Amino acid sequence: MMHPPYPGRRGPGLNPVLRPFLFLLAIGAATAHAEETNTSPAAVDDVLLDTVTVYALALDEDPALQSTPHSVLDGSDLLRQGSSTLGSSLNGLPGVHADTFGGGASRPVIRGQAAPRVSVLSDGVSLRDASAISPDHAITAEPLLVRRVEVLRGPATLLHGGGAIGGVVNVLDNRIPDTLPEKRIQGFFALRGNTVADEKAGTVSVDARLGDSLVLHAEHAQRKADDYEIAGFTTPRVNGSWSEGSTSSTGLSWVHDKGYLGIAYTWQDDEYGLPGHSHDYENCSLSGSVLNCATSGHAHAHDEVPYVDLRSKRIDIRGEYRDPVAGIEKIRLRVNRTRYEHDEIEEGQISTTFLNYGYETRIEATHAEIGNWHGVIGAQYSDAESNARGTEGFIPKTRSENIALFALEHYKLDDAWHLEAGARQEWQKLAPVNDAQNRRPASQSASSLSLAAVWQFMEDHNLSLSLARSQRLPQAQEMYADGVHLATNTYECGLWACPSLGAQADTRPETSHNVGLNLRRNAGSISYDIGVYHNRIKDYIYASTLDQIDAFRLIRYSQIDAEFTGAEATGSYRFRENWTASLFGDVVSARQVDSGDRLPRIPAGRLGTRLSHQWQSLDGEVEFYRVFAQNDIARYETRTPGHNMLNATLNYRLRGNDNSSLFLRGSNLLAEKVWNHTSFLAGVVPEPGRNLSAGIRMAF
Numbered sequence: 001m002m003h004p005p006y007p008g009r010r011g012p013g014l015n016p017v018l019r020p021f022l023f024l025l026a027i028g029a030a031t032a033h034a035e036e037t038n039t040s041p042a043a044v045d046d047v048l049l050d051t052v053t054v055y056a057l058a059l060d061e062d063p064a065l066q067s068t069p070h071s072v073l074d075g076s077d078l079l080r081q082g083s084s085t086l087g088s089s090l091n092g093l094p095g096v097h098a099d100t101f102g103g104g105a106s107r108p109v110i111r112g113q114a115a116p117r118v119s120v121l122s123d124g125v126s127l128r129d130a131s132a133i134s135p136d137h138a139i140t141a142e143p144l145l146v147r148r149v150e151v152l153r154g155p156a157t158l159l160h161g162g163g164a165i166g167g168v169v170n171v172l173d174n175r176i177p178d179t180l181p182e183k184r185i186q187g188f189f190a191l192r193g194n195t196v197a198d199e200k201a202g203t204v205s206v207d208a209r210l211g212d213s214l215v216l217h218a219e220h221a222q223r224k225a226d227d228y229e230i231a232g233f234t235t236p237r238v239n240g241s242w243s244e245g246s247t248s249s250t251g252l253s254w255v256h257d258k259g260y261l262g263i264a265y266t267w268q269d270d271e272y273g274l275p276g277h278s279h280d281y282e283n284c285s286l287s288g289s290v291l292n293c294a295t296s297g298h299a300h301a302h303d304e305v306p307y308v309d310l311r312s313k314r315i316d317i318r319g320e321y322r323d324p325v326a327g328i329e330k331i332r333l334r335v336n337r338t339r340y341e342h343d344e345i346e347e348g349q350i351s352t353t354f355l356n357y358g359y360e361t362r363i364e365a366t367h368a369e370i371g372n373w374h375g376v377i378g379a380q381y382s383d384a385e386s387n388a389r390g391t392e393g394f395i396p397k398t399r400s401e402n403i404a405l406f407a408l409e410h411y412k413l414d415d416a417w418h419l420e421a422g423a424r425q426e427w428q429k430l431a432p433v434n435d436a437q438n439r440r441p442a443s444q445s446a447s448s449l450s451l452a453a454v455w456q457f458m459e460d461h462n463l464s465l466s467l468a469r470s471q472r473l474p475q476a477q478e479m480y481a482d483g484v485h486l487a488t489n490t491y492e493c494g495l496w497a498c499p500s501l502g503a504q505a506d507t508r509p510e511t512s513h514n515v516g517l518n519l520r521r522n523a524g525s526i527s528y529d530i531g532v533y534h535n536r537i538k539d540y541i542y543a544s545t546l547d548q549i550d551a552f553r554l555i556r557y558s559q560i561d562a563e564f565t566g567a568e569a570t571g572s573y574r575f576r577e578n579w580t581a582s583l584f585g586d587v588v589s590a591r592q593v594d595s596g597d598r599l600p601r602i603p604a605g606r607l608g609t610r611l612s613h614q615w616q617s618l619d620g621e622v623e624f625y626r627v628f629a630q631n632d633i634a635r636y637e638t639r640t641p642g643h644n645m646l647n648a649t650l651n652y653r654l655r656g657n658d659n660s661s662l663f664l665r666g667s668n669l670l671a672e673k674v675w676n677h678t679s680f681l682a683g684v685v686p687e688p689g690r691n692l693s694a695g696i697r698m699a700f
Contacts, residue, residue, distance in 0.1 A: 056124070056150045056170035058159050058376045058408060059366065064522040065418050066410075067452035067464040069094070069153040069531055069568065078143045080649060080663045082194055082693035084201070084223055084243055086120065086139045086149075090169065092625075094529070094568040095153045095586045097603040100679045100687065101487070103197060103228050104243035104272020104308065105138040107131055109678045110153055111533070112564050112588040112602045113166030116475050120169045121160060122316070125362050127171075128338035128384065129312065130354045133395070133477055135680045136274055136487040137354065140312045140340065141171045142247040144190065144203040144221040148172045153568070154466070154516055154533060158408050158422035158450055159378075163472045165512040165537070174205060175249040176262035176318045177215040181207045188659065192695035196667075196688045197225035197241070217251040217264070227273070231671035231689030238275050238685055240305035245270030251316075259330070261319035270310040276684045277306045277487060279346055281552040282391050284484050284491055288500045291491060291547045291554040306351070310342035327368050334362040344392070352392040358384025358400075375409035385433070386476060394483030394492055397433040398476040402426060420452040420466075428473045432480060439480050439496060446471035446509045460523035465516070472510040478541050478557050479507070488680050492543070493556045501546070501556055508559065511538045528571035535564040536593070545636050553636065561593035582610040584625070589632065600637055603678045604630035608645075617653040622646075630677040640677035646670045659699040667691040 054063045054070055063070060071093045073081075083089040087098035087106030097109040110118050115132040120139055129140040152160075152168040160168045187206035193199055201223035208216045224244040227237040246269050253262030284293040317335040324331055337359040344352040364378030380403070387397040408422035424447070431441035452466035474495065481492035495507050518531035540562040547554040566588030574580045587605035591598050608625020629642040646669040654660040667690070668674065674687035 102275040103241040110167030117166040119164040175264040190697040194693040196691035197228040199225040240273030240275035243272035259321040268312040352390035418454040525574040600634035
């Protein structure tokens with residue numbers, strides 16, 4: 001057995017609890033200085049930022065007066081980002097990074113946590129794909145067809161499940177129209193290409209009004225990209241980083257002045273390579289408590305790189321009924337049924353197949369004000385079956401059922417104080433199906449509570465304090481995994497698996513105690529959102545390494561106590577009528593409470609600036625930020641060097657609006673070597689090099 005040395009640190013360093021405040025000090029000091037020196041006439045004008053409804057927050061209230069930190073990207077933003085994956089599209093938002101796996105798969109990382117502690121939803125309900133199982137499994141949300149993405153940071157458990165102790169990504173689309181189109185036929189098409197992977201991508205979306213109340217919707221997206229280029233290496237491209245795919249959807253909706261009801265069918269077919277996905281350890285096995293590996297020792301030729309062939313078919317039903325009875329403002333319904341499967345193909349043969357079938361129903365009702373209380377209550381039910389068979393069949397066929405009840409209430413104390421309170425109760429059952437090892441089912445429950453107060457101490461300024469106790473129930477992988485998982489180069493043993501290692505007799509829900517403090521200003525020439533948070537998680541489910549052979553590890557899921565402490569800040573200064581300068585940064589530190597050891601794949605700190613200008617129909621932005629070296633590393637990790645990132649974007653609005661536009665974007669213009677510490681391929685597969693993207697979006 002090989003036991004690599006524990007990586008040492010470069011001296012005692014700064015206390016990780018204090019480190020986040022350096023970012024706040026830098027951004028806060030710059031913002032304060034700008035406010036003190038703000039003397040230009042244009043700068044002192046009262047500039048009110050647009051109010052944007054955030055549907056994931058459930059209540060139609062001003063998001064600036066709600067306690068949950070959030071960010072919003074619309075479809076035009078996603079088109080200009082030029083990424084074919086959701087995680088990479090969101091990378092750069094406050095507190096958000098990406099768990100990348102080549103060019104075909106990436107997952108969002110929020111406040112240092114990824115799936116399954118970050119929930120990715122389709123208009124409030126699960127996507128029902130396999131992305132939570134492994135980083136090489138793509139999220140089945142096509143960025144080209146997304147209308148808007150809402151990112152909620154922090155424990156969003158009350159409305160979206162106890163698993164979302166890191167955050168929530170809510171993806172909104174157009175597949176079921178909820179309003180009547182202004183024209184009989186309207187829609188848009190978009191085209192995009194880039195240089196780093198010779199990408200060619202396009203999408204078209206059409207709404208047709210049938211009679212007075214029916215709307216037919218159809219959309220299609222197609223994309224293809226080669227292996228992407230990298231900078232500063234003798235090999236010009238990453239072998240196996242190619243991707244291609246198509247997604248289509250057809251929907252029909254009945255729209256009334258009091259609401260809508262619609263149905264849509266969506267099918268997706270993707271293929272993408274798996275760079276760094278080695279099959280040298282597919283013959284590893286566990287003998288007692290010892291890991292034995294007989295490596296194959298063969299290398300893949302260019303056309304032999306393993307790849308994924310993904311297929312997803314999904315039916316969605318959505319509806320909303322406003323003012324159905326006295327005292328109820330609206331009722332919302334979400335139902336979906338999904339059949340997902342993907343094959344991992346090596347040398348022309350299927351090595352592993354992952355399947356996920358299931359349905360989910362969610363209903364919620366918003367009640368009118370009772371006194372000063374305004375809120376939403378709801379229920380959610382899901383029934384799913386997942387399976388992995390073949391070389392990486394390390395998870396038994398498992399059926400999971402989940403029932404949840406939730407409520408969220410807002411109370412307006414006076415013009416200065418806004419209070420929030422919520423609760424969620426969940427019941428979950430995991431049951432292996434036809435399991436030869438007779439692994440027992442697990443039935444558990446979880447309770448989550450939250451309290452928050454928002455104090456508007458000055459006009460357009462508020463301070464929010466949030467407290468949350470959130471519980472997450474373990475997934476089938478964490479309970480029953482027993483076998484080789486090549487994407488992460490591990491042999492995995494779940495909490496109730498691998499008896500030779502001494503299976504854990506009792507499993508408890510993860511219990512997260514989170515406190516967050518945010519200071520915001522949302523109007524005027526100076527705007528900012530500065531926040532700090534501390535999250536202590538009892539019985540955190542952690543994959544600890546017991547043994548290692550070369551790069552292959554034996555991991556055992558166990559429960560420990562962990563702490564996450566961090567800060568996020570953005571600040572903007574409108575110093576001329578059409579000029580805005582911004583500062584932004586985020587940092588997070590994570591460690592085990594008892595030992596003080598670091599947790600793995602925690603993103604490094606990031607600090608940057610933007611300069612934006614708008615002139616008539618043309619707007620542009622230059623962005624520079626520094627991702628610092630990650631020296632706080634876990635056992636069996638290696639240090640990741642820092643890098644500088646320079647991006648620039650030009651956007652020309654045709655007809656004077658953003659519905660039709662031309663754009664040109666340059667990314668990584670300094671051609672930096674970029675290693676992503678949050679990726680399972682950190683130190684193995686670098687990120688893309690210099691890239692130019694161009695595209696057009698035309699509405700009709």
